[in-house]
Amino acid sequence: MKESPVMEWFEHDDFWEMTYPFMFPETRIEKAEEDILSVLSLCGIEKGDVLDLCCGPGRFSIPLARMGYSVTGVDATDFLLNIARNRASIENVEVEWIKEDMRRFLRSRSYDLVMNMFTSFGYFQDHSDNMIVLENVNESLRQGGKFVIEVMGKETLASIFQPVTDTETDEGLLLIQRHTIESGWNRIANDWLLIDNDSVLGRWKFSHWVYSAAELKNMLQEAGFSNLEVYGNLEGSPYNSESGRLVAVATAG
Numbered sequence: 001m002k003e004s005p006v007m008e009w010f011e012h013d014d015f016w017e018m019t020y021p022f023m024f025p026e027t028r029i030e031k032a033e034e035d036i037l038s039v040l041s042l043c044g045i046e047k048g049d050v051l052d053l054c055c056g057p058g059r060f061s062i063p064l065a066r067m068g069y070s071v072t073g074v075d076a077t078d079f080l081l082n083i084a085r086n087r088a089s090i091e092n093v094e095v096e097w098i099k100e101d102m103r104r105f106l107r108s109r110s111y112d113l114v115m116n117m118f119t120s121f122g123y124f125q126d127h128s129d130n131m132i133v134l135e136n137v138n139e140s141l142r143q144g145g146k147f148v149i150e151v152m153g154k155e156t157l158a159s160i161f162q163p164v165t166d167t168e169t170d171e172g173l174l175l176i177q178r179h180t181i182e183s184g185w186n187r188i189a190n191d192w193l194l195i196d197n198d199s200v201l202g203r204w205k206f207s208h209w210v211y212s213a214a215e216l217k218n219m220l221q222e223a224g225f226s227n228l229e230v231y232g233n234l235e236g237s238p239y240n241s242e243s244g245r246l247v248a249v250a251t252a253g
């Protein structure tokens with residue numbers, strides 16, 4: 001794993017804290033309850049040990065624990081892990097919360113399901129670092145265990161791409177996003193500006209990989225997975241020109 005001398009964008013808690021209202025509005029947190037049922041049905045999992053890798057505020061970990069699964073939530077951001085811990089304690093559910101980088105977390109043959117949801121993959125500049133994540137997931141799953149990964153697919157991004165977008169919360173926070181496609185469609189660069197009335201609260205420039213269905217499948221195969229399937233949403237619709245998301249389901253080898 002390549003250590004960077006400067007902090008990477010995803011290592012800044014203030015990025016996740018300031019953009020929280022856009023990434024994790026209450027409606028998205030509530031929708032996760034329904035989504036988790038779709039994930040379980042897509043993978044044919046009815047009980048067992050689940051790793052929510054890059055769990056954020058516990059959108060999926062908490063309802064899973066409520067349903068009786070034994071859940072480990074791993075994330076690198078204290079701010080989000082604290083929200084997850086508080087929510088779990090209010091709901092009186094047990095989740096094992098671990099602060100760790102997704103490249104480092106490895107627990108051999110311990111899980112029946114690993115989930116990596118809502119574009120939590122492809123953050124590392126070096127392709128080999130992203131591969132380490134997939135190899136660790138394969139090793140952390142029991143033989144035959146399932147991995148679900150959900151991202152914005154390259155095909156979808158190409159069909160909806162806009163160089164500038166803006167989003168406003170009901171409270172009047174405005175997020176302006178500029179997007180540039182980089183390195184021959186391998187990566188997307190983002191420039192986010194967060195404004196509250198007349199004040200700029202923050203500006204973040206960051207980039208990450210975007211994968212086509214074929215690229216993601218190839219990486220999963222290279223990491224040791226088999227039975228690779230891709231879908232256009234968590235309900236299992238085909239991945240095609242109408243798809244909003246790219247969901248891959250793979251079996252640990």
Ligand SMILES: C[S@@+](CC[C@H](N)C(=O)[O-])C[C@H]1O[C@@H](n2cnc3c(N)ncnc32)[C@H](O)[C@@H]1O
Pocket residue numbers: 010011016023053054055056057058059060074075076077080100101102103116117118119120123
């Ligand atoms: C877009 S959020 C998705 C959160 C969660 N999966 C969900 O669906 O609500 C991406 C998450 O990845 C986490 N993250 C970013 N870089 C990470 C790293 N290197 N290791 C572990 N977690 C990381 C962030 O803290 C954040 O919680």
